[in-house]
Amino acid sequence: MKVLLLGATGNVGSRLIPALIAHKHQVVVFVRSASKLPSTAKTQLTAVVEGDGTDSDAIKAAILKENCGAVINAADLAAMTRWHAPSQLPKIFAAVAKAAVEAGKERGGPPLRCWFLSGFNLLDGPKEPHLLADYLPFFPEHRQNYIFIQKYSPKTDLAWSLFCANLLTPRHTPAAYPHPTEATADNLVAAADVPPAWSDKWKGIPVVGTFLNILVNASGYRAPLEDCADFLAADLEKGLGSEWVGKRVGLKVKPRAG
Numbered sequence: 370m371k372v373l374l375l376g377a378t379g380n381v382g383s384r385l386i387p388a389l390i391a392h393k394h395q396v397v398v399f400v401r402s403a404s405k406l407p408s409t410a411k412t413q414l415t416a417v418v419e420g421d422g423t424d425s426d427a428i429k430a431a432i433l434k435e436n437c438g439a440v441i442n443a444a445d446l447a448a449m450t451r452w453h454a455p456s457q458l459p460k461i462f463a464a465v466a467k468a469a470v471e472a473g474k475e476r477g478g479p480p481l482r483c484w485f486l487s488g489f490n491l492l493d494g495p496k497e498p499h500l501l502a503d504y505l506p507f508f509p510e511h512r513q514n515y516i517f518i519q520k521y522s523p524k525t526d527l528a529w530s531l532f533c534a535n536l537l538t539p540r541h542t543p544a545a546y547p548h549p550t551e552a553t554a555d556n557l558v559a560a561a562d563v564p565p566a567w568s569d570k571w572k573g574i575p576v577v578g579t580f581l582n583i584l585v586n587a588s589g590y591r592a593p594l595e596d597c598a599d600f601l602a603a604d605l606e607k608g609l610g611s612e613w614v615g616k617r618v619g620l621k622v623k624p625r626a627g
């Protein structure tokens with residue numbers, strides 16, 4: 370599949386380039402400055418488009434010109450709390466979604482497949498219908514984006530998925546080329562809309578049990594960047610048939626056998 374990638378010079382995006390290439394995708398990057406791309410990455414790209422992630426028209430033009438079937442948005446980092454300076458993420462998120470919806474409709478074919486990097490606390494908490502964000506009020510812009518994306522039908526407008534990772538840690542810095550073979554989606558367990566492999570071990574403690582349970586659980590949802598990049602690249606091979614279309618997706622490292 371031909372994939373338009375935003376955020377290619379960042380932590381997540383720089384690992385996505387080799388992972389997408391390992392899965393035989395063609396990668397078109399949409400970056401503010403091509404000079405920030407390492408030369409190893411540049412030689413493997415199908416095209417480089419320079420522009421700002423808030424410019425919906427430019428993103429749409431890139432999708433149509435390069436005939437991309439999928440988009441991954443890993444651009445900008447959400448502000449940690451509502452007291453931190455706001456990021457451009459909500460603007461970029463909205464611009465990417467609008468561009469991808471319009472490009473799909475203008476092309477007259479099926480909707481585009483689109484992954485958005487999001488936050489762990491967008492997943493459902495143990496007491497429905499609460500989000501984990503009701504207990505862990507960090508990165509509030511991700512919640513704003515989740516509300517925004519729900520106006521688009523995953524079947525007819527945009528086959529979106531939200532990647533709801535907790536802290537992502539690198540196996541290799543800088544990003545390794547080629548994609549490291551040990552970094553595979555097989556190392557992860559995933560679930561739609563809830564954190565996978567949740568434990569209710571601490572829940573029974575009076576008064577603070579639910580909150581303590583969430584805090585203890587959340588710390589177990591770190592995952593290697595390269596494994597998550599592999600997960601996304603592998604999923605794009607499924608196209609519109611992916612089980613994650615229209616879902617928030619939680620991930621956890623699989624426990625080691627034995």
Ligand SMILES: NC(=O)c1ccc[n+]([C@@H]2O[C@H](COP(=O)([O-])OP(=O)(O)OC[C@H]3O[C@@H](n4cnc5c(N)ncnc54)[C@H](OP(=O)(O)O)[C@@H]3O)[C@@H](O)[C@H]2O)c1
Pocket residue numbers: 375376377378379380381382399400401402405420421422423443444445446447457458461486487488489533534535536537538
């Ligand atoms: N890293 C984690 O542990 C983690 C965990 C969970 C979720 N996430 C989510 O994953 C996403 C990416 O995180 P990250 O750690 O990779 O962030 P990062 O390292 O700060 O990278 C951000 C990327 O966004 C690009 N960017 C920023 N503003 C832009 C704009 N206006 N137009 C186009 N590109 C722009 C940057 O490009 P320049 O080089 O031009 O600055 C850079 O490539 C975020 O949504 C984050 O919340 C990250």
